[in-house]
Amino acid sequence: MSKILVIAEHDGSALNSSTAKTVACAATIDGATIDVLVLASEAGSVAAEAAQIDSVARVLTVEHADNDKAIAAVLAPQIAELADGYTHVFGPSSTFGKDLMPRVAALLGVNPVSDIMSVENSHTFKRPIYAGNAVARVEAPAGSQVVATVRLASFSAAPGGNTAEIVSTRVNAARPSHTRFLKLQSAASDRPDLQTASRVVAGGRALASEENFEMVYKLADKLGAGVGASRAAVDAGYVPNELQVGQTGKIIAPDLYIAIGISGAIQHLTGIKDAGTIVAINKDEEAPIFEVADIGLVADLFSAVPELTKALD
């Protein structure tokens, strides 16, 4: 029997969809009982959302002003304390979970498993290595606690409709003050979130300027799509860092991904391997992006993209 604790990701008021995906992964373990843990300053609305996720038995909440921002050094000791009695502790492989879960694992004295893409049994998993160029089947020691992150692009969010019990909990763990949140800068946008959008239009270095990137936004808006970018486009300052797709950016799985002026370096491709349909527009017919594209168009983006946007009227 597996008893799994899933750490909820949230921004203080709303639950991140990564939580329902992490629950979906946990639910693929035979006979699992799943509890979700919400650490927050005020857990109310987040816990209520978590209680609706299918397969969740209970939602535990720990409310404290120090839990207002997700500081790993503050949250990890609380999770380690509450992990007692659980066979597994799972978090999402978002920057939140990647930052937090190894710290939890070290406190529990176990090696963490990063980026579970599928579950074979309670202690055996598949995970990508070498930027997704290989897949490792890994086994955690029998009988040991499993602390892991879940690769979000590999799982669809567990459905809602549940009414799990919500239990307010207290912990004794020390909450260190050596790490202090100062600010979060986020380029606000009304466009669909890159990580959950069913369609994504992404631009690369070839866009050549922030102004030209408007073309990508226009096409995205026409399609109701989220916007992504290659590392080169982010490095050049055309778009903010949170739009980066790839090994060191976001790993996404939209139904439709349109890559514009992106060469298709392995570090980029690792971020889109699970996309439904990949479309590539590139003027170089030898560009590696065409090796993975479902639909390829060799063309100059500066004429093709406006033409495409217009054709979709």
Added chain:
Amino acid sequence: MEKILVGLKRVVDYNVRVRVRNDGTGVETDGVKMSINPFDEIALEEALRIRDRGEASEVIVLSIGSVDAQQQLRTGLAMGADRAILVEADPGLDALSIARTFKTIVDRDGIDLVLLGKQAIDNDNSQTAQMLAAMWDRPQATFASQIATEAGKATVTREVDAGLETVEIDLPAVISVDLRLNEPRYVKLPDIMKAKKKPLEQLAFADLGIEAGPAIKVLAVEPPAERARGVMVNDVAGLVAALKEKGLV
């Protein structure tokens, strides 16, 4: 601050197209170009800049793994590190043991700041910095794209999913670095000559008194699922038609 410790992992060069071995035991490494993990080069560059601003006195590079990692440590010395430590161990050593090895050196040498890569590009774990910080009971700032140090503190900008987060941490601390932090310098020939004279200490993991594991066992390594090659269209009209056919527009 006195001492900065930087992790340099020897990994398959990021330009190599890795191939899974036919027997499923791992990826082909014979005759393959090996380099410093790209994130670690950035960590070292940052450490050197902090030292050269006069905010630290010594930069130490540490690699844990095969004796061949001497090459990467020599490159680190040529970039400007003051001394190097090689802890000889099985290249597949588990993450807990790696973090414990860092902790052993941190305690032994009295380290104030540890700079690591945000992930090793071979196992893509992204674990060591966080685990070391937990064992040390000190702050961690992961995925750093900007670091400012002052007496006893560091202000770190982190690349997170929502954008850029800034935190302030007390030193000693562990920071893991992201790609946009800096551009590592190129090593010049005279630096390579000079680096030959810098100290490179060799230790054996077996002598450190660290209990290894319990490790995550790799049962098999497989190639990823291939995507089938798609179709090429001739023009935008063809693209729109193909999208329509798939019901995507």
